[in-house]
Amino acid sequence: xxxxxxxxxxxxxxxxxxxxxxNCVEVADGVPGVVPVRDSxxxxxPVVVVGSVAWTEFVRTVGALHQQAAPGPTPAATLxxxxx
Numbered sequence: 187x188x189x190x191x192x193x194x195x196x197x198x199x200x201x202x203x204x205x206x207x208x209n210c211v212e213v214a215d216g217v218p219g220v221v222p223v224r225d226s227x228x229x230x231x232p233v234v235v236v237g238s239v240a241w242t243e244f245v246r247t248v249g250a251l252h253q254q255a256a257p258g259p260t261p262a263a264t265l266x267x268x269x270x
């Protein structure tokens with residue numbers, strides 16, 4: 187398993203996360219080829235590292251499914267903006 191130095195990672199909380207402290211997701215950018223994801227309530231906790239191609243497809247799929255269910259801003263759009 188490859189290790190990534192995330193000590194200087196710039197974490198961005200999804201604006202789609204609700205305001206009461208639940209369902210808070212953060213992603214970090216600036217790590218070539220991958221997207222680190224963590225629970226913002228546990229900043230020192232585990233991080234899931236997803237390949238950037240897989241992350242892009244995940245965001246696209248979530249956005250498409252959300253649009254089918256309820257038109258409007260999508261959580262995927264928020265997460266994809268984090269990646270630039």
